[in-house]
Amino acid sequence: MEAYHLPVFAAGAFAFGAVIASFLNVCIWRIPRGESVVSPPSHCPKCGKRIRWWQNIPIISWLALRGRCAGCGERISARYIAIETLGGVLFLAAFVQAAWPWFLGEWPPFAMTPISLAQLPIWFLAYAGLILGAFVDLDHYWIPDRVTIGGMVLGVPLNLIAAWTMRTPLHNMKFVAVWYAAGLVLGFGGLWLLGFVFSKIFKKEAMGFGDVKLLGAVGAFFGPVAVVFTLVAAAIAGSVAGIAMIAAGRTKMGNFTPIPFGPFLALGAAVWMLWGEVFVAWYMMNLAM
Ligand SMILES: [Zn+2]
Numbered sequence: 001m002e003a004y005h006l007p008v009f010a011a012g013a014f015a016f017g018a019v020i021a022s023f024l025n026v027c028i029w030r031i032p033r034g035e036s037v038v039s040p041p042s043h044c045p046k047c048g049k050r051i052r053w054w055q056n057i058p059i060i061s062w063l064a065l066r067g068r069c070a071g072c073g074e075r076i077s078a079r080y081i082a083i084e085t086l087g088g089v090l091f092l093a094a095f096v097q098a099a100w101p102w103f104l105g106e107w108p109p110f111a112m113t114p115i116s117l118a119q120l121p122i123w124f125l126a127y128a129g130l131i132l133g134a135f136v137d138l139d140h141y142w143i144p145d146r147v148t149i150g151g152m153v154l155g156v157p158l159n160l161i162a163a164w165t166m167r168t169p170l171h172n173m174k175f176v177a178v179w180y181a182a183g184l185v186l187g188f189g190g191l192w193l194l195g196f197v198f199s200k201i202f203k204k205e206a207m208g209f210g211d212v213k214l215l216g217a218v219g220a221f222f223g224p225v226a227v228v229f230t231l232v233a234a235a236i237a238g239s240v241a242g243i244a245m246i247a248a249g250r251t252k253m254g255n256f257t258p259i260p261f262g263p264f265l266a267l268g269a270a271v272w273m274l275w276g277e278v279f280v281a282w283y284m285m286n287l288a289m
Pocket of ligand 1: 044045046047048049069070071072073074
């Protein structure tokens with residue numbers, strides 16, 4: 001591998017992310033409706049016309065068809081191309097985080113956290129889960145169990161596999177297991193406790209159980225520090241969005257229009273994956289006593 005191979009792999013990572021996100025678009029529509037995500041093949045929800053493979057190329061097809069069905073001209077939401085682009089950009093970013101130190105021996109650009117090549121599949125899988133969970137939650141106020149419980153179950157073993165492929169010594173493997181299990185317990189237990197206390201004080205359900213499981217999954221994937229970071233970032237982003245909605249007249253103070261919290265948790269987790277450890281290091285250097 002030479003440094004000049006990097007753009008080819010980078011383009012591949014973007015394309016891979018866009019293809020995965022294209023499939024996630026199908027999942028976001030079908031999973032809440034209890035439909036299979038593999039059959040029948042993609043079709044226009046209005047005219048039922050089968051979408052051919054050349055009409056199903058991420059990003060490009062949407063642009064070529066100008067966001068309309070080739071059969072009936074029905075508008076196809078811009079969210080499809082937005083999610084495909086998001087998937088491409090996030091996978092590209094993860095690739096850069098892993099490949100930059102590997103190929104160039106330098107820190108990744110934009111102050112992103114360096115990750116090992118063994119962690120790259122974990123980053124890809126997490127982004128796919130976060131996109132799926134966030135957009136289903138936006139539409140239906142509900143996060144699929146295959147994202148949340150799936151993440152809680154897979155997080156610790158995946159981190160152990162990544163550590164093992166990095167030839168981590170056995171006593172360090174035990175630390176890896178304890179660290180990510182602690183993340184799972186802190187994420188799940190911590191948010192459950194917060195929700196429980198809130199519901200006792202305000203006599204109102206504050207948090208969906210889906211959010212509790214999602215933060216548990218974040219902990220199992222990224223550890224206890226990521227749990228704290230994600231929750232704080234999500235709370236800040238949620239407050240900003242809430243204030244913006246009040247300012248825009250979309251909702252009134254005290255008149256609880258429910259805003260799903262899952263998308264903000266997903267956003268917080270994504271920010272952690274990109275910059276979290278660099279931020280923590282900077283914080284320890286500058287602000288912690
Ligand atoms: Zn159509």
